[in-house]
Amino acid sequence: MKRFIAMALAGILVIGVQSPFRASAVQQHKDVMVTIQPNASVEEPVLSSRLHEKQTKEMVKQNQLSIEMTKLLAEHFGKSVKTQGGGSANYIIGPSDTGDFFYTPASTAFVNHGHVGLYYSSNTIVESIFPTGVRSISANVKMVEKGAVVKSVSTTEAVKQNAANWAYTQIGQPYSLNFMNNRRTGHLGAKNCSKLIWSAYFLHGGLDLDVNKGFGVYPRDIRDAKQTRFVRQI
Template sequence: MKRFIAFALAGILVIGVQSPIRASAVQQQKNEIVTIQSTVPGEELVLSTRLLEKNFNELLDKKTEKQNQLSIRIAKLLAEHFGKNSKVQGGGSANYIIGPSESGDFFYTPASTAFVNHGHVGLYYSSNTIVESIFPTGVRSISANVKMVEKGAVVKSVSTTDAVKQNAANWVYTQIGQPYSLNFMNNRNTGHMGAKNCSKLIWSAYLLYGGLDLDVNKGFGVYPRDIRDAKQTTFIRQI
């Protein structure tokens, strides 16, 4: 099962790609797989990245439509697998209520899905209302007084003006109802509107309404830990 996830992550690199992938880009994405898949045995990571390299030339020759078809197939496989094996986002040992904070703040909680330790983030629209994107339903609002997180969760503030924070919070609220996106490996390069995962939601909000790039390493994918560790954020409290 872990090998399936490693292979699927390698394959999902092509999701959303609208032009041929450069070799250097593939190498960087391979490195990111290793970063987020720290729980997968090393030999299986090697197998997955070698599989990517083996098919690299073939991928370069594919037309955009064929790439998209492959991406959809991989996303469906992941969706089916996550549906059978996933815990509630922020779940597992999610025994703690995150509680209120100021508009524009966000929380990060440890979270895993199908062996992938990815974390999860959500933004405070108001002191008691959180907006987050969760699999499989997408962007929703939930009361901060009932939102459960795991031990080690943190609440952080973005170092900007109150106006920027409020504008970012207002924008994420307008995104409620948008579907969830499984394209987490290349989400810096997808549009701000439409389907998005939890970290893309917050990243887009502050990029659009504050010119802030809350991505600590500026890789192809913006992950929850990238938001948590962004230099433009400050610590408020920890669970």
């Protein structure tokens, strides 16, 4: 059953999701554009509708991913999910500078969703894991998978320190299974690993560490954000 769900999810991510909502929404958008801008050229509403179509397609994909990931974590695994984020973590991540973060491959039921954590200090990491929530752990014992990377955020030392300090204040907050639109949820309270880092830098540096600005912020979105630079790889 787990493998079936994983294969289905992989298919969704590769080919996308076709939805009658998308077509109807795009047509409605065209009609509205023409109505409110009767003198506009044909190209203008077409270009706008294409943007709307792209955003709608992204929403459908994010929604489906969120539904499947929530199902895998909450229903099939419950509290038996490994606190390292799943997968086979065999390497110690080790120290880095305050405000840096790591990304590690991490899998649940054959789905590689990844995991991120933030350095509060050179030897202390703050991360949100399922089902515990936000916690701190020593960088000298934190295990990651081969291929994990440590990255730095391109900003001032003060911003890094403030972001790290805020993340540390979130220790004890529960884990959130809302992967679908966590960009739009509150910064306080329950949060998953990527929302923790995204909120920290968004609130205390005005930085949007989300490479594609989709409805949900995922670990790879943090890893690939343009405001980050490579430090080292495991």
